[in-house]
Amino acid sequence: MADTVSPDFALDQGDEGSVLRISGDWTVATVQEVDEALRDLAPGRPLRLDVTNLGGFDTAGAFVLDRTLRAAMPGTEDTAEIIGDHAAARSLIAQVHAVSTPAPPTPVRPGGLMAMLERTGEGFLKIVTEAIATLAFLGETLVTCARLLFRPWKLRWTSIVAVMEEAGLDALPIIAFLSFFVGMVVAFIGATTLSDFDLQIYTVELIGYSELREFGVVLTGIVLAGRTNSSFTAQIGTMKMRQEIDAMQTLGLKPMEVLVAPRIIAMVIMTPVLAFVATLAGIAGGIMVGWLSLDINPGVFIERLRTSVPLDQFWVGMSKAPVFGFVCALIACRQGLNVGGSVQSLGHATTTSVVQALFAIIVLDAMFAIFYMEMGI
Incomplete structure (x- = not known):
């Protein structure tokens, strides 16, 4: 079995944005070594991820990186741009990002007379639609x-x-x-x-x-x-x-x-x-x-x-x-x-x-x- 390489990262900031370069093995057995350091990382500007030197990778590493990318780019649900080639990085990060995306909040209907009229209209339209569909089914049945x-x-x-x-x-x-x-x-x-x-x-x-x-x-x-x-x-x-x-x-x-x-x-x-x-x-x-x-x-x-x-x-x-x-x-x-x-x-x-x-x-x-x-x- 190959030796495990400790995970590491470096943040390069330039005019076109920040690039988070990661290396080593980002797995469930090693990712806790950089977890605290990543929590303190807050570039506050668009962040790209460089996986050129990434070694082993699993869903634990994908979760930590997805959490970091979300914190760096608040207010957007798009995945960060990934630089370099890796066998599993893109797919695992995309899967973790899709699963961990919070559901949109349930819209709260406003109260008052207009809201009551709106609900009444919607109910009336449902009744009319149901009646028309039932009459159509009646004709087909006859x-x-x-x-x-x-x-x-x-x-x-x-x-x-x-x-x-x-x-x-x-x-x-x-x-x-x-x-x-x-x-x-x-x-x-x-x-x-x-x-x-x-x-x-x-x-x-x-x-x-x-x-x-x-x-x-x-x-x-x-x-x-x-x-x-x-x-x-x-x-x-x-x-x-x-x-x-x-x-x-x-x-x-x-x-x-x-x-x-x-x-x-x-x-x-x-x-x-x-x-x-x-x-x-x-x-x-x-x-x-x-x-x-x-x-x-x-x-x-x-x-x-x-x-x-x-x-x-x-x-x-x-x-x-x-x-x-x-x-x-x-x-x-x-x-x-x-x-x-x-x-x-x-x-x-x-x-x-x-x-x-x-x-x-x-x-x-x-x-x-x-x-x-x-x-x-």
Whole structure:
């Protein structure tokens, strides 16, 4: 093994600037010999580094020299000019300089009215951009589904049936359970309120109208937004992160036909079924309360429900179900395809998917209510 040469340096100052000439071995084993002396070196003018006589060199020496060069030229993040040839000096100093460069400070937004208006404008532009992108995705989805329905032999029936089972049949227990207890709550509240007017018998009409028209389908949409949206977004987002969608496109497969269309079709088919089950479960909860608390026989309850609540209330609720299912699947698939290459983007997309679906269901339900009110239904 060759003998280690102690590091040394000399500072030459001229009209064109200062040159730091180094020699010997600048390694982790020797660099402490010149560390203190370099700390006291402060030329205060542009500094160049001469590595012509440099021997051994590693990252410890690169760190010490980079620190010295930064102190000599404050206010600039550019690397100093290096004179001479050395096998590792340039690359090691550049790597250490890049790693040790501090991150720029986070800009502090000014307060006041103008800052509030600026943030409001930025938020409004984001909402408009998101709405335009969603409408574009809606158009592409409708065209794809229409093309596949006119050519049913291109539909992926295995995927459709699998989604129907996962997002439909597997969700039946939780939807029925929630709707049953919501029906009980509505019946209790209605009976308590109507008892002040000796009108407890009208609890039947309250349960009928609320479950057939609103609660059954809205609860179904809310459960789908929390359960199915997160699942669809996570599935497609994970495929996007693993570059499986890119591989799919390389093979000539279209993600809209393979991933989006089966989920859209399955949800449009299964959401009315789930809403129907939720409606029956809610009415069953009302029957339970009427039987145990109001002494209304289940047979009497059902007969009064049949004669007092028009059948069109049932179709009002059912008409919303496929729309809710379509919107939930649309938002979930779009957010899944928007996932980037990081886990943070997957979590953000999943959260956005659930929030947008919940918001869309409430807004659509309000629009349906206004529409049917104007229609006199």
